[in-house]
Amino acid sequence: QVHLVESGGGLVQAGGSLRLSCAASGIMFSISTMGWYRQAPGKQREAVADITSRGDTSYLDSVKGRFTISRDNVKNTVYLQMNSLKPEDTSVYYCHARGLAGIYWGQGTQVTVSS
Numbered sequence: 001q002v003h004l005v006e007s008g009g010g011l012v013q014a015g016g017s018l019r020l021s022c023a024a025s026g027i028m029f030s031i032s033t034m035g036w037y038r039q040a041p042g043k044q045r046e047a048v049a050d051i052t053s054r055g056d057t058s059y060l061d062s063v064k065g066r067f068t069i070s071r072d073n074v075k076n077t078v079y080l081q082m083n084s085l086k087p088e089d090t091s092v093y094y095c096h097a098r099g100l101a102g103i104y105w106g107q108g109t110q111v112t113v114s115s
Contacts, residue, residue: 002026002104004095009109012085020080022095032099034071034078038091085113
């Protein structure tokens with residue numbers, strides 16, 4: 001059974017930083033593309049960043065230069081370092097995995113940025 005467990009969300013002031021983590025189990029992590037999505041109230045879920053098994057990364061335009069995605073294939077964990085946070089970054093952030101057997105989601109972690 002696949003489990004993606006996010007942690008690291010919370011409340012932060014604008015300009016601050018948070019680091020999200022997603023620990024994965026039950027998947028072949030090292031060959032999976034991992035990513036982060038977010039969904040704010042009343043809005044569609046959007047892709048924030050992803051990282052392939054080779055380490056290639058892509059980012060939502062609005063977070064480029066502020067967010068960094070990385071992975072640790074020994075710990076089966078993907079990270080999202082978020083700097084210079086803005087109130088518009090407030091959302092539930094979801095970990096996402098795309099592997100050979102399918103697509104999986106975590107339960108989400110709330111990030112709230114106060115102005």
